Amino acid sequence: MLITRKNKNSYNIYACPACFRYDFVEVREGRDEDSPIIGRYCGHNVPPPYLSNSNELFIRFKSDHSVSHTGFRISYRTYCGGTFTEETGVVTSPYHPNPYPSGRQCDYLIAQPQGMAIRIAFLDFEIEGSYNCGYDYLEIRDGDNGNSSLIGKFCGDPSLQPDPIQSTHNYLWMRFVTDGSVQNRGFSFNYTAIESGCGGIIAGESHGILQSPTESEYYPHGTRCVWIIRTLPTTIVRLAWMSFALEESSTCDYDYVEVYNDLQPVNGTLIGMYNNVKCRTLRNLCDVTRGHTTVALSCFL
Numbered sequence: 001m002l003i004t005r006k007n008k009n010s011y012n013i014y015a016c017p018a019c020f021r022y023d024f025v026e027v028r029e030g031r032d033e034d035s036p037i038i039g040r041y042c043g044h045n046v047p048p049p050y051l052s053n054s055n056e057l058f059i060r061f062k063s064d065h066s067v068s069h070t071g072f073r074i075s076y077r078t079y080c081g082g083t084f085t086e087e088t089g090v091v092t093s094p095y096h097p098n099p100y101p102s103g104r105q106c107d108y109l110i111a112q113p114q115g116m117a118i119r120i121a122f123l124d125f126e127i128e129g130s131y132n133c134g135y136d137y138l139e140i141r142d143g144d145n146g147n148s149s150l151i152g153k154f155c156g157d158p159s160l161q162p163d164p165i166q167s168t169h170n171y172l173w174m175r176f177v178t179d180g181s182v183q184n185r186g187f188s189f190n191y192t193a194i195e196s197g198c199g200g201i202i203a204g205e206s207h208g209i210l211q212s213p214t215e216s217e218y219y220p221h222g223t224r225c226v227w228i229i230r231t232l233p234t235t236i237v238r239l240a241w242m243s244f245a246l247e248e249s250s251t252c253d254y255d256y257v258e259v260y261n262d263l264q265p266v267n268g269t270l271i272g273m274y275n276n277v278k279c280r281t282l283r284n285l286c287d288v289t290r291g292h293t294t295v296a297l298s299c300f301l
């Protein structure tokens with residue numbers, strides 16, 4: 001966690017024992033008032049930024065019975081991992097370009113709306129190298145969580161900087177892991193959201209609508225769209241078709257929608273393949289299955 005900006009070594013300069021008597025703000029590294037003190041601040045000097053060593057900081061404000069001033073404001077943000085939802089941005093390892101901390105695990109998620117994909121391009125890369133990247137590494141997965149398909153596990157000197165990477169869907173998930181010794185500069189990359197046309201991962205939403213892409217009034221030729229609906233683990237998913245008009249074919253060879261349970265169409269159970277003929281009687285209820293919280297839809301047009 002970063003308070004204002006990184007400046008690790010100067011936090012004691014404003015600490016004043018005398019602040020105990022009147023009004024003060026106290027910052028401690030940890031979860032309660034017994035945690036190690038970082039500083040106790042009063043007066044009109046703005047205290048220095050502070051970068052925490054853990055994910056908890058204890059901050060206490062105390063004022064006495066007389067004399068008050070305008071008080072204080074503190075901004076904070078996480079500095080190890082995080083979720084990035086802007087259209088473009090830069091993601092870095094903690095403290096970059098200074099050496100990253102040891103013994104950390106930082107999870108990053110880039111999340112974009114349906115119909116978008118993500119492209120990342122590295123600007124800097126230096127992570128302690130080892131066989132199979134067993135010490136420090138950056139793991140990148142093509143999806144929204146640690147079970148999504150692995151794009152790569154990266155470590156090493158700048159010559160091993162990964163090439164640009166593009167996601168299939170609207171999420172990229174990353175984990176940066178460091179061990180107890182040897183820290184390097186880490187990494188920095190920029191990301192850009194680009195149009196993927198259709199499909200995407202729909203995660204954590206209790207309801208929603210998805211639809212075929214449209215080109216004027218009809219869907220375009222030669223299109224392939226994949227949607228993955230992932231809801232909370234204890235829930236089930238009901239699909240209800242609101243409208244349906246695809247090219248007629250008794251074997252669904254031309255244009256069709258397939259629905260699968262589980263993560264990927266290749267591994268999942270095929271629930272049904274729909275075109276205008278087959279779906280006529282199934283149109284209103286596609287599937288309700290207990291024990292499956294992920295439904296994948298493929299649409300070939």
Ligand SMILES: [Ca+2]
Nearest residue numbers: 128179181182
């Ligand atoms: Ca290391």
Ligand SMILES: [Ca+2]
Nearest residue numbers: 247254255301
């Ligand atoms: Ca067609």
